[in-house]
Amino acid sequence: MTLSMSWDEWAKQDAMGLAALVRGGELTATELAAQAAAGIARLNPTLSAVVEVFEDAVAEPATDGTNLGGPFAGVPWLMKDLGPTIRGRLQEMGSRLMRGNRPAADSYLTTRIRAAGLNIIGRTTTPEFGCCSSAENPEVYVTRNPWDLGYTTNGSSAGCGAMLAAGVLPLSHATDGGGSIRIPAGACGNLGLKPSRGVLSTAPYASDISSLVSTQGCQSRTVRDTAAFLDHCRGGAPGEFMPYWTAPEPYAALIQRDPRPLRIALSHEWGDYRATPHFAAELERAGRLLESLGHHVDWALPAVDFRAAFAAQTTCYISNFAQTVANLIAPLGLSRPPAELVEPMNIRIWEAGLDTSYTERARMQAAFNTTSRAFGAFFEAWDIILTPITALPTPRLGTTEYLTISDNPDVLDWFGNLWRNFAYTPLANLCGIPGLSMPLGVQENGLPLGIQAQAKQADDGLLLQLAAQVERAIGGQWNGGRRPGVHVTVG
Template identity: 75%
Template sequence: MTMAMSWSEWADHDAVALAERVRKGDVSPAELAAQAKAAIDKVNGPLDAVVEVFDDAVADPVGNGTNTDGTFAGVPYLMKDLGPTLKGRLQEFGSMLMQGHRPAEDSFLTGKIRQAGLNIMGRTTTPEFGVCSSAENALYVTRNPWDTAYTTYGSSAGTGAIVAAGVLPMSHATDGGGSIRIPAGANGNIGLKVSRGVFSLAPNLSDLSGLVSIQGCHSRTVRDTAAFVDQCRGGAPGEFMPFWSPAEPYSELIKKDPGRLRIALSHEWGDYRAVPHFVAELERVGRFLEGLGHHVEWALPKVDFQTAFAAQTTCYISNFAQVIAGQIARLGHERPPADLLEPINIKIWEAGLDTTYGERSKMQAVFNTTSRAFGNFFEDWDIILTPVTALPTPKVGTTEYLTVSDNPSVYDWFGNLWKNFAYTPLANLCGMPGISLPLAAQENGLPLGIQAQARQANDGLLLQLAAQIERAIGGKWNAGQRPSVHVAGA
């Protein structure tokens, strides 16, 4: 089969550039889809990151509902195997329990993605129900393209690997506590978690019912992420809260540098600390930002971190328990079948099913005080910068972070997660934006994302700063390096 372009050329194009090639008549959406499928065939063996390719969507993007006149002009796109639904397509949540599940309708965001010109041509891997830090179970073991001995993290596991390996310039991701930013950090991608009131969860959820869950993407350029947000944002009829838009599209905003920013550095969040190498990398990036003209110093919000993480744990356990309960009821089970649901998820169901209104009310009171504390902090600071994770990325098979763990206590299991993933979840709790940028490296050779967070609805400032950095480094994220598993070779 003859490809539309060489693999090196393919990997050098972001989604905006591919769309421009389509508009010029150099290549068709079907040819892009065929090359994306060939790219999956080329690298998915060692990565195990793609669950399914929709062959009909490859052959006929327009028949798949893609608006090829949209901004992305038919650029291929993969959907994480949870989140927005595709009518009649399989959506199996990374779970044995959900095998064969076909939603009866499209989500509102699915329509926005198609209208934007993205051709949804398959599914990427995720841990069971998106719980935990890596897609490793009986269904698949997703590996990091920089070194396949290591995990990709999660829950946007397959997307992290596929974008990093050059298969696609952009792919769908979701973030309930860091699941966009954490795998972006370990795979060397750009991962933006937007504020509340940007991407709709309609029709079956809302930002109010989800509380912490955010949709989004991984990309390799700031302009791709900016264009994705511009084109896919917006509320459906009947949202529980107003959806907002910036005064200027992000695709235009990012062409201008931000003013001199007040940037706080931190890695000491309550009881949690980053390893020394990560702190040194954070400091190095801080000095780089000083070189761009920004004011940088160590500072920390006045947050009761221990109480905040306890409230976040209550949120996850009670939210996931209801999701699991809904599915087992739909399937006619009284309790989760032990052979179809992983041990920690069964414990989550047991611990969270009978959460009282009083417990949720106390949780939300902590959400409020935490959000107010960050809000006050951002009266004095524009950005807070942290590593994306506190500890080195573990190797595949490190079960302490997985829902196949044999930890007898679900609370101890979550407490162990926070030791590594302390820096991302409070943005979900507070509804504020955070972005992971591939600016650093771990001692094990994997990328290390540096995370910038800002006040609610200041997503544009994060993208402006990211674009300023991208220009300053000549577009060479990850110091210009490529992973060892890559469509164009390392």
């Protein structure tokens, strides 16, 4: 097929740039969809990051009511195969149990995405129920990192991370219950923002209050794309459990200005968890960059009982995932998850968490409260805390200790192993604060290393403002201007 632009031209455009080309009459939404679909066809056999392409939405971008007059003007968008539902489309959640599952209605966020003019052309890979750190079960699919095919993308927004890094599209849906936007963004060299509570709705099937830790979001390659996504897709559905707030001014305008000089804390020692020396050095390097931009940078840490916080977080995950599995098997008439259709660690989590008592959840919420207050007090003295996105290098494919196909019989030990690597992201979910992974570092294995900035609740705009200042300072060259070996511009 004849493409509307070269792959070099395509890869230089972000979502807002593509939308401007459509509005200017240089391209059509159909041509954008065709180019993204061609990119998927080229690279997905290698990366295994897209589960399905919606051919009807590629051929006719206005399918399902996409508002081509919206700010994104039909820019192609992939939905993670978990979270917001799309009426009549498959949603299989990375699980053999859910094969053939077709939700009957759109989620509220799905309607917001379409109203913004994003054309949902397919769905991306995720580990089963989003529960582990890699979309990696050989019986379902194995998603590979375009920077090095021997490594995972991390997860759970795995396919999203791979497709963006490979230049197939500039903006894509992701979800985050403990780092699942930020961690794969960090390992793939993308921008990944987990918003504060009260920004993007999870209605009608859940709420920020009922799930406590999970939220929606995106990965992108430019700050303005993330800002535009939040500006146009935020807001609560009728009947939300908590207020949904609006920023004082659109983020698209806010990021045009540098932030005031900020008080930025660096840390990589969170309780029992420490980054590798190389990761600590990369964090220091990012700190020096921020210092050169006029910010005050020093080492500091919130006065948090990290052991209690991570224990509470573990209780939350075990009980939440147990209920997720219970809610999925009940309509199928099953009394327990079948071993031939559900991964073994997810069955153990179901067993461990199904009978969690109200007393245990109350203790958990008390720890959430004291942790949130400690972060709140910290952000009275500091504007931002900066950490590496992970404590340890991105695992090679086949490192089963992080996967829900693990044979570890001990659920608590399995979660404890996750925290040793993915230490710095989960507490933002617990506290409802924003966290942003910026592609500023490099791992010793050559993969990108995200540097994470976290701020107080509702300071999402400040994180984006800082990232935009950095983006201008480096001439837009995230990842030092490097691209992965598997990329639409290669070959």
